[in-house]
């Protein structure tokens with residue numbers, strides 16, 4: 049961690065001896081974690097293998113949307129990379145996991161979602177007051193200039209020039225088809241087109257994010273034509289091309305976000321043995337920084 053990133057507070061000099069004030073708060077510019085009390089943060093992960101035995105269902109979360117991410121990811125990422133009142137920008141808002149957790153953790157959120165019916169129904173998860181002060185939902189194509197302008201306008205209302213954290217949880221190419229819209233990343237004719245659209249969204253995210261702040265990409269890979277297609281690594285390369293540096297590649301188990309796993313497990317095992325591949329048990333949580 050760069051020394052210049054630290055807000056080191058009070059140390060007094062007593063009889064020429066440095067006395068550390070036990071109540072002094074030492075944080076980074078992007079988190080409220082008190083480094084002087086770092087031993088009290090057992091719940092905060094610092095390892096790259098994330099195992100969550102089940103999906104968190106409390107705190108306003110439900111599991112009705114196929115393709116949502118588990119709230120524990122937002123909890124970990126927000127604590128490491130945001131401060132109270134910071135604005136999280138999620139350009140694939142879906143069922144609003146990022147927004148719900150922002151409220152639970154005293155952060156704020158702007159979410160952009162392509163599907164108008166979804167954007168409409170997700171807004172019911174928040175109170176009218178929250179929808180004015182804490183969570184802004186925009187229905188738009190996140191790759192577009194219009195979406196970018198709308199996010200800027202919302203940021204302005206929230207008293208910010210740029211966002212403090214970027215969350216990106218795109219469709220994993222065509223694995224789950226979210227809509228028939230041509231702008232939908234799950235509806236691309238080829239995987240190359242998916243990468244190009246992803247890059248456009250990520251470019252908007254880059255421009256809307258404050259310098260020094262972080263982006264989190266949640267993504268899995270896919271199989272097609274008897275091949276492993278590494279969506280995660282190619283999307284990472286596109287992030288790097290835009291100017292983000294990679295800070296971490298976290299492997300997160302898929303427990304809690306697979307449906308009907310039991311019913312199909314044997315079939316997949318047979319296919320793996322017959323086809324010479326391994327069954328995905330993980331997805332990636334990749335961390336980037338705009339430097």
Ligand SMILES: C[S@@+](CC[C@H](N)C(=O)[O-])C[C@H]1O[C@@H](n2cnc3c(N)ncnc32)[C@H](O)[C@@H]1O
Nearest residue numbers: 116117140142143145162189190217226232233
């Ligand atoms: C993997 S889901 C995100 C789920 C979300 N993280 C949650 O927890 O509910 C991807 C979402 O991106 C949306 N989407 C796809 N293409 C988009 C685009 N061009 N602009 C905005 N949203 C898009 C889909 O409709 C879908 O809801």
